[in-house]
Amino acid sequence: MNCDHCDKPAVVHEIVIKGGDSKEVHLCSDHAIAAGYPLPVEQPLADIFPKLGSVAKVEAAKSKERSAKCAACGLTFTIFRKSATLGCPACYDAFMPMIEKVIESAQDGATHHLGRSPVGGAEIERVQNLRVKMMRDLEAAIAAEQYERAAKLRDELKALDSPSP
Amino acid sequence: MSQPFSAAMSQVGPDSDVVVTSRVRLARNISGFPFISRASNPVRQEIMRVVRRAVDQSCNGIDHDQGMRWIELQSAPSRDRILLSERHLVSRHFANSDGPRALALSNDEHSSIMVNEEDHLRIQFLCAGSRLSDAFKEAFALENALANCTNFSFHPRWGYLTACPTNVGCGIRMSAMLHLPGAQIMKETDRIKRAAKELHLAVRGYYGEGSESIGDFFQFSNQTTLGATEDALLEEFNGIVLPRLIGYEREARTAALARYRSRIEDIVFRAHANLSAARLLTADAATKDLSRMRFGVVMGLLPIELTTIQRLLLQVQPAHLSLIDPRSLESEEADREVRATYVRQELLRGTTDTK
Numbered sequence: 001m002n003c004d005h006c007d008k009p010a011v012v013h014e015i016v017i018k019g020g021d022s023k024e025v026h027l028c029s030d031h032a033i034a035a036g037y038p039l040p041v042e043q044p045l046a047d048i049f050p051k052l053g054s055v056a057k058v059e060a061a062k063s064k065e066r067s068a069k070c071a072a073c074g075l076t077f078t079i080f081r082k083s084a085t086l087g088c089p090a091c092y093d094a095f096m097p098m099i100e101k102v103i104e105s106a107q108d109g110a111t112h113h114l115g116r117s118p119v120g121g122a123e124i125e126r127v128q129n130l131r132v133k134m135m136r137d138l139e140a141a142i143a144a145e146q147y148e149r150a151a152k153l154r155d156e157l158k159a160l161d162s163p164s165p
Numbered sequence: 166m167s168q169p170f171s172a173a174m175s176q177v178g179p180d181s182d183v184v185v186t187s188r189v190r191l192a193r194n195i196s197g198f199p200f201i202s203r204a205s206n207p208v209r210q211e212i213m214r215v216v217r218r219a220v221d222q223s224c225n226g227i228d229h230d231q232g233m234r235w236i237e238l239q240s241a242p243s244r245d246r247i248l249l250s251e252r253h254l255v256s257r258h259f260a261n262s263d264g265p266r267a268l269a270l271s272n273d274e275h276s277s278i279m280v281n282e283e284d285h286l287r288i289q290f291l292c293a294g295s296r297l298s299d300a301f302k303e304a305f306a307l308e309n310a311l312a313n314c315t316n317f318s319f320h321p322r323w324g325y326l327t328a329c330p331t332n333v334g335c336g337i338r339m340s341a342m343l344h345l346p347g348a349q350i351m352k353e354t355d356r357i358k359r360a361a362k363e364l365h366l367a368v369r370g371y372y373g374e375g376s377e378s379i380g381d382f383f384q385f386s387n388q389t390t391l392g393a394t395e396d397a398l399l400e401e402f403n404g405i406v407l408p409r410l411i412g413y414e415r416e417a418r419t420a421a422l423a424r425y426r427s428r429i430e431d432i433v434f435r436a437h438a439n440l441s442a443a444r445l446l447t448a449d450a451a452t453k454d455l456s457r458m459r460f461g462v463v464m465g466l467l468p469i470e471l472t473t474i475q476r477l478l479l480q481v482q483p484a485h486l487s488l489i490d491p492r493s494l495e496s497e498e499a500d501r502e503v504r505a506t507y508v509r510q511e512l513l514r515g516t517t518d519t520k
Contacts (some may be wrong), residue, residue, distance in 0.1 A: 072199075088199040089320065090202075102331065107390065115394045115395045124380075125196060131198070135208065
């Protein structure tokens with residue numbers, strides 16, 4: 001239903017009784033404020049049941065955590081939790097929220113590296129993740145006897161290793 | 166390796182009365198390879214090839230006079246692997262585990278690189294006495310040399326990436342092996358251990374992670390590796406923590422000697438008598454008595470050189486003993502007999518030398 005004074009949707013609905021007559025009033029938020037009505041507060045369900053909402057959220061996050069898997073090396077969350085050891089550099093991003101917690105608690109709240117860095121640090125990270133994935137694909141190709149694909153991957157790996165000009 | 170003792174473990178250095186050895190170890194992984202737990206044997210071989218090439222290019226070559234030796238542990242005789250672990254050059258886990266793995270070792274045995282341990286590389290410098298700054302400098306010199314020939318895994322936020330996420334950042338472990346008989350007699354060891362934990366230090370036994378303390382030897386090491394520079398971590402450990410631990414132990418020794426002189430003399434001289442007379446001796450019993458004698462030597466109670474004690478502490482270990490006399494391998498009784506005979510002779514010689 002639209003506002004009595006314009007085309008905006010009405011948010012205030014009232015029945016006004018004046019001198020024995022009753023009249024329905026429908027106002028948009030702007031005209032409601034102008035007429036001195038308090039605006040109704042929208043209350044989402046999660047606010048009415050805040051605990052239920054957060055439990056659901058935590059559960060959803062946990063289930064996302066549990067199903068997390070590193071795309072580069074294939075390490076699953078279950079294996080990581082059992083061994084406390086990561087599979088490859090890309091795991092740091094794949095299991096980010098958990099890794100963050102583990103590191104912060106082990107490192108007395110520290111969250112960032114302040115020490116030395118190698119020359120070309122960020123570029124190294126990009127290449128290393130790509131390389132781990134290619135090595136895994138190569139092993140899979142050999143296991144599946146897809147030798148043509150394996151040869152192609154091996155050449156690509158070699159190209160990645162040769163120093164760029 | 167067949168030489169009967171290595172440099173670091175049998176020498177003495179600054180503050181050797183308390184600090185047996187100093188060590189700095191850097192964890193690094195070669196960029197573009199999975200960590201060890203996800204690396205198949207062919208991948209581990211490839212990692213070894215990459216590291217070997219880097220060592221060959223950067224450290225005066227392999228098997229040259231000033232270069233490093235390359236020892237492949239999967240094909241090394243079991244005695245050699247135990248020798249390396251007794252010299253604290255490899256962890257016991259690394260000595261006994263499976264799969265392609267290697268140790269690059271400098272001729273003086275101070276510098277070494279474990280390849281395919283928990284991380285692809287564990288770059289280490291080990292020396293006698295309290296010399297952490299030297300160890301720090303040398304370990305980074307080796308790391309720098311290798312970094313010129315290969316790329317290490319690095320993350321802009323987390324720093325050097327390690328297989329275990331709790332080692333990220335600088336990937337540095339500084340440790341000092343301390344001899345704490347004074348604290349032990351004054352029953353202060355537990356308090357020191359508690360204080361160390363509050364300072365985020367790990368306290369371990371004679372052979373590092375998972376090992377028991379034998380003969381009042383404890384290994385202290387930093388656990389914080391993130392959120393501070395390498396230099397700040399060194400300054401904290403070497404400039405603040407270590408001097409306090411050394412000072413504390415010295416005070417405990419003085420207090421112990423003032424209060425329990427006869428008891429301490431009894432412990433020290435009985436240990437000497439025991440080792441001078443025993444006909445059968447286990448490695449553990451010998452280590453314990455040598456530790457008591459070490460205390461007597463540094464307190465001026467026994468006229469024996471500290472280097473003699475240090476050398477014997479290493480030589481009584483089973484693999485080292487078998488280098489001196491292979492008959493020790495024949496049976497358990499033979500092992501004990503050879504050890505007792507050797508220690509007796511050496512103590513007789515050590516005492517005569519100083520007269």
